[in-house]
Amino acid sequence: MPDFLDLEDGEVQLDDEAEIVWRQCAPGCYDDTTDQPGATMFRPHQDDGNKLSGARSSRSSAKDAYEHRTKVMQRESRGTWGVTVKEIEQVDSRAVDDSALLDPPPASPPGHTYFDLRHLAEAHKNRLVRERFRSKLLIFANNRQRQYPPLDSSIPLTES
């Protein structure tokens, strides 16, 4: 059992192994020429304090999560990918819903959930550990394929 830090009041660890946590792919993490995402998609934002941002599928659809990033936050995205709670646990992490502690939508995405990496901060200074973490999640997400916009959709992706 990983040595997780205590959760704050109002945070909830996701316990349904099959629930998906959505993750947005920034343009720099997507190769348009091969239509593949890259492992840097699972790199935490520098201001996130070792919490990798996402949104839980029981409270946000893949489309909602995409549109929150692109229309509300006005940031580019190459689409919504997802990994399950079980897959997150396979990389020694956990999914935590902290939406109750954030400003209500639209300021924060509905069902905001993070991949908890705080206990791995030291371990992830090791490059091998970091590569392993990102590669596993990338394989899992890629096998599920992009969830929004759908692969057969005619909706154009936002320009980089």
Added chain:
Amino acid sequence: MPDQEENDLDVARLKFAGGRYEKPGYPLEGIDELERYQRLIQCAAKHIWREANPKRKRLPANFEERVRLRLRYVLPGSVVPVLAPDVDTMSEEGSILSKSIDLIDEIFEQIVKHVELPEWVDDEFSQAIRGFGGSLANNEYSTFRAGSAHEVRYGRAERKALIDAMKTDAEPLSGALIGRIEMLDVGLKFALIDPNGRRIPGEFTESSLFEDMHDVHHLSETAGLVWLDCTFSTDDGGYPTRVLDVYRVGPFAHSSNEWALRLARVASLPKGWLDGAGDRVHLDAIISMLALIESLQQHGFARPSIFADEEGGLRLEWLTDASHTVAGAGPSGFFSLYHLNVSTGEERFEPDQRARDVIIEMLSELVPHTGEVADA
């Protein structure tokens, strides 16, 4: 109706069209543009006079008033304000007025074609140029040299492009730029077209570099991409706006090489490309990775996805439903390899490898390839 003699008084050949300018008469909201145009003429006239009188420090008394225009009337068919010299303009200034109008036409032609101002433009002139066209709506535009074979159309989009290009960071950056050298002159000035089509003017101070720059310019004429080790200014988005000096230059790849073209685009990502994080790719990483992909192409390897990493390095990634293989070139140019297969549990990690051949040999065990050596 104005007669021919009065038509000949139109010295400016300036026209406005679209939106509010499609109705008869001249919209009062557009009067500001005429005033701004006059400001441009006066700035140009000052420059011309100073060039002609380098030893004189002060302009003649009432110089601006003596280089002035008057709106005589408006011709139908879009809006052609007939601007004539002020009746008090003396013949000497009349010549300068004509030259000033020509100079303004040339400047705006340069702005539209190259999104840049001449180097000699001072702050006052620059401000006047920025101001012109400020009232034009999206569907409106001005035309310089109206009615000639060399009309120059300037509207809101052109003005925005100019203003965006004029924004610069206070702190220049040093690093690598990739692109085609479009123009090179003996004054050590050039223009670089980056992989995204942005035109970046530049200069270098070391005259001994001219021969190398000439060689890569020749490459660029046949669609070759080149790299520059240089110092450059950037705009608010972190994109280069002007090359301030060049230290080294070399061939990159032919633009028909799709892997190399992708590499060039990735290497052109600005600082902060990863949601605010992410360094610009380092030159050593670019040179190392370029050599690696050329070798991989020669040996018929399956095409990888190409990315930057947040520390200024580059990554080649091959992704299947069970495995992920990464060949990296770090900021210092050293190679690395990581491989994971979630089905078999196989994992390999080779950090900080200087020898490219070692990485290629490892990749040959992990990534599909024909193994055939293609012609160089």
